Amino acid sequence: MTSFTKPTVKKNKPSKSLNAIEVNDLSFAYGKNEVLNSISLEILRNKVTSFIGPSGCGKSTLLRCFNRMNELLENARIIKGSVVVEGHDIYEKTVDPIELRKRIGMVFQNSNPFPKTIYQNVAYGLKIQGVKSKRKIDEIVENSLIQAALWDEVKDRLNANAYELSGGQQQRLCIARTLAVEPEIILMDEPCSSLDPVATARVEELILSLKEQYTIVVVTHNMQQAGRISDLTAFFYLGKLIEFDETKKIFINPKMKQTEDYICGKFG
Amino acid sequence: MFSSKKSFSSKRKETWIKTIFGSSAVTSIIILSLIIAFLFKEGIGFFGQNKSELDLFRKSGMEFSSLITGQHDSQTLIYRYLENILANESKYAESMEPDSSEIISAQDRNKKLLEFSRNFQDIKEILLEYEKDIVEMAAETKQFILIQNLIKELRLIARKHKLTEEDFSISMDEIDKRKKFSSREIEKWSNYFFRQGFEDEAKSLSALLINYDTSLAPFYYYDRTTEIVESYSITYQPLIRKQNQEFEEIFKNFNPKFSLKKSVEDFRKVKIAFVEYLNTTELFDKKIKEWNPEKPYPLADAFSSFFLGRDWITNSARQDWYGVLPLLSGSLLITLIALLLAVPFGLGSAIYVSQVANTKEKSLIKPAIELIASIPSILIGFFGISMLGGWITVFADERLNSLTAGCLLALMAVPTIFSLAEDALNNVSLRLREASFALGATKLQTCLRVVIPSALSGMISAVLLGFGRVIGETMVVLLCAGNRIAIPDFTEGFSVLAEPVHTMTGIIAQEMGEVEYESIHYRALFMVGIVLFLITLGINFFAQNLTHKIQNK
Ligand SMILES: Nc1ncnc2c1ncn2[C@@H]1O[C@H](COP(=O)(O)OP(=O)(O)O)[C@@H](O)[C@H]1O
Ligand SMILES: [Mg+2]
Numbered sequence: 001m002t003s004f005t006k007p008t009v010k011k012n013k014p015s016k017s018l019n020a021i022e023v024n025d026l027s028f029a030y031g032k033n034e035v036l037n038s039i040s041l042e043i044l045r046n047k048v049t050s051f052i053g054p055s056g057c058g059k060s061t062l063l064r065c066f067n068r069m070n071e072l073l074e075n076a077r078i079i080k081g082s083v084v085v086e087g088h089d090i091y092e093k094t095v096d097p098i099e100l101r102k103r104i105g106m107v108f109q110n111s112n113p114f115p116k117t118i119y120q121n122v123a124y125g126l127k128i129q130g131v132k133s134k135r136k137i138d139e140i141v142e143n144s145l146i147q148a149a150l151w152d153e154v155k156d157r158l159n160a161n162a163y164e165l166s167g168g169q170q171q172r173l174c175i176a177r178t179l180a181v182e183p184e185i186i187l188m189d190e191p192c193s194s195l196d197p198v199a200t201a202r203v204e205e206l207i208l209s210l211k212e213q214y215t216i217v218v219v220t221h222n223m224q225q226a227g228r229i230s231d232l233t234a235f236f237y238l239g240k241l242i243e244f245d246e247t248k249k250i251f252i253n254p255k256m257k258q259t260e261d262y263i264c265g266k267f268g
Numbered sequence: 269m270f271s272s273k274k275s276f277s278s279k280r281k282e283t284w285i286k287t288i289f290g291s292s293a294v295t296s297i298i299i300l301s302l303i304i305a306f307l308f309k310e311g312i313g314f315f316g317q318n319k320s321e322l323d324l325f326r327k328s329g330m331e332f333s334s335l336i337t338g339q340h341d342s343q344t345l346i347y348r349y350l351e352n353i354l355a356n357e358s359k360y361a362e363s364m365e366p367d368s369s370e371i372i373s374a375q376d377r378n379k380k381l382l383e384f385s386r387n388f389q390d391i392k393e394i395l396l397e398y399e400k401d402i403v404e405m406a407a408e409t410k411q412f413i414l415i416q417n418l419i420k421e422l423r424l425i426a427r428k429h430k431l432t433e434e435d436f437s438i439s440m441d442e443i444d445k446r447k448k449f450s451s452r453e454i455e456k457w458s459n460y461f462f463r464q465g466f467e468d469e470a471k472s473l474s475a476l477l478i479n480y481d482t483s484l485a486p487f488y489y490y491d492r493t494t495e496i497v498e499s500y501s502i503t504y505q506p507l508i509r510k511q512n513q514e515f516e517e518i519f520k521n522f523n524p525k526f527s528l529k530k531s532v533e534d535f536r537k538v539k540i541a542f543v544e545y546l547n548t549t550e551l552f553d554k555k556i557k558e559w560n561p562e563k564p565y566p567l568a569d570a571f572s573s574f575f576l577g578r579d580w581i582t583n584s585a586r587q588d589w590y591g592v593l594p595l596l597s598g599s600l601l602i603t604l605i606a607l608l609l610a611v612p613f614g615l616g617s618a619i620y621v622s623q624v625a626n627t628k629e630k631s632l633i634k635p636a637i638e639l640i641a642s643i644p645s646i647l648i649g650f651f652g653i654s655m656l657g658g659w660i661t662v663f664a665d666e667r668l669n670s671l672t673a674g675c676l677l678a679l680m681a682v683p684t685i686f687s688l689a690e691d692a693l694n695n696v697s698l699r700l701r702e703a704s705f706a707l708g709a710t711k712l713q714t715c716l717r718v719v720i721p722s723a724l725s726g727m728i729s730a731v732l733l734g735f736g737r738v739i740g741e742t743m744v745v746l747l748c749a750g751n752r753i754a755i756p757d758f759t760e761g762f763s764v765l766a767e768p769v770h771t772m773t774g775i776i777a778q779e780m781g782e783v784e785y786e787s788i789h790y791r792a793l794f795m796v797g798i799v800l801f802l803i804t805l806g807i808n809f810f811a812q813n814l815t816h817k818i819q820n821k
Contacts, residue, residue, distance in 0.1 A: 069705065072702070098708050098709075102708035105707070108702065112700055114718055115721070124707060124709075124717070125707040127717075177707065178706075
């Protein structure tokens, strides 16, 4: 397993823990606005974990803490706590966010393919890593598209502009693009929110099939979706982690009143 | 009830908004077409006037005289080269010991060249006299034709207004055939028009009398033009032949040894110039032989002498030329220099500000660049004359040249390019950049591979609008371009970048105030304006198309 820490520092003790990500007492703020408040949780390897909660409760923010996307915003800052991925605190100075992001892929709420061809979209991550061999790239592009269940639909028009695809296809293309970099963890921020039910079903199927190889964290608005695809579910409310457990338990027998209210649709 | 009322009023609001925006769009279209119509109305007459000027140029014999002058000039050029070599050589000899053997033998060798150059000067003098005669003759003839034309015009006016013929009975045919108009006659006609109440016409006739005092010289127009051609074959051609033979002898058989390396090189250049000259003499002979004062110019020449004309010569004693090429090439050269400087700087800072800079840097750089746009161009011109010109003399002979103007225009184009390019870059959605970062791209990779390609057409149109800004700028080029009307010598390599040039905008600003209303010069300036307008219109159109393309993407 490659390390995302800068090569100069050698504190690479292989971690045997089951946890892909550990969040310890994390508080996070945009400027003065504290949006995450003392969050602690573990993301298990090769499981699908859902984040649910009313909009604005900080799900996306937490997700973006996992691959340090938040630091692209000038006013974002961590108040306290740590995020540990594969045994490394990713907010340590020795960690290179570029390497980190190669290992933790992300799929966004609205599909955002590049204004390039389908092929170029999938090959992008490889190209920036300096992969030159055309054969290798071709192979990975094909595999990624197959994995993303898009290959059959696009194999004859790899050089068409990505914007010619339908919304659902575009989102699967974005997933393929992420897979091509061969990450270990995939973060998905409401990947189906702008898709129709048929396209949603296809993406859900895809997520389930990817579980074998990847650790997946999905933010979702849709309770049924969380129930269908995830092994574990975390419920957030106003920047706090209210409840985190196996999905079945959360849905059938929630411990907290707020969770129950949310699941029953009393607010949100 | 309530809702229908609401929709009624909102409908009215809508129509109001439509009318306001619609009418302002219509107004701008109307103004634009008025400007175009006006420009063309004033400018298009140029070609008709140019054609009659050209015809006059030919008919009067001016064309003939300028053919000869041209030929003479190229001879003189070769002669000057030779003189120059001899002068350099003798200067060198003076610096040496007077009786050193090297010098003596060198002087011996150069003797033949010296002798030739002296002979040549004698012949040149004769030719010069001859040329003068011809020019004078042509000038008189031209004047005569103008008078002839004026009288013909008056004849038409008289006929149109059905004036009685009493004192002005000369017929059209007779005017054409006449070789002389006496001052008595002209005075008589002037009085006649005055009595008829045509004061302007009377004045234009009496103006002739003031210019030509009491009597007009007799003009033997037709005889004279034939005389011109004949005199060429009798006097000039033998001389020119003889001279060319002498030249040929010297250049083909004589290989002087010079003391100076420079002279050897110069002599080689003279040789090349001479071969070129010999090649043109044949064409020249043919032109002279075919020259026919009665043959009118083809209409196409009225156009090509403007669009392809290499000379812009006004208020000349002989013939004015209105060729747009020197001005166009000057404008384009300056624009090229300005863009070469402004594009990297403007785009570079746009990329930096939109992709790399933090808020603090942004708040510093952006207003600074935008502030440049607020400097009045005349002040930028001052700066060019007083400071930049001095720095430029490090590379160039003159303070004011295309490089000076180009640098200043670059300064003025940077804010335009910067602002538009920055907009285009900022319009690339954050989502695309995030997608790239999430795949492990660095800022630089994201910028080069995602942001710039997505903003490319916007950036190109920023450059095109910068082009429009530069080529239309007047004050700075008028002050700092050096204002020499000549096509830049592109064979000179990089030093072409620092030649004094004149520009389309500069010439209009400089000459428009002094030209006579509706004269050919006035119209020529309008034509230059039209060329400028078409260029900027084309560029803007192109830029808009590009912007449109990205918006549709
Ligand atoms: N870039 C930002 N700058 C400032 N505040 C932000 C920013 N992004 C999100 N927020 C705020 O942080 C809170 C959590 O947002 P987010 O994590 O997007 O919630 P969720 O994804 O659960 O809907 C919200 O109140 C939102 O207004
Ligand atoms: Mg969100």
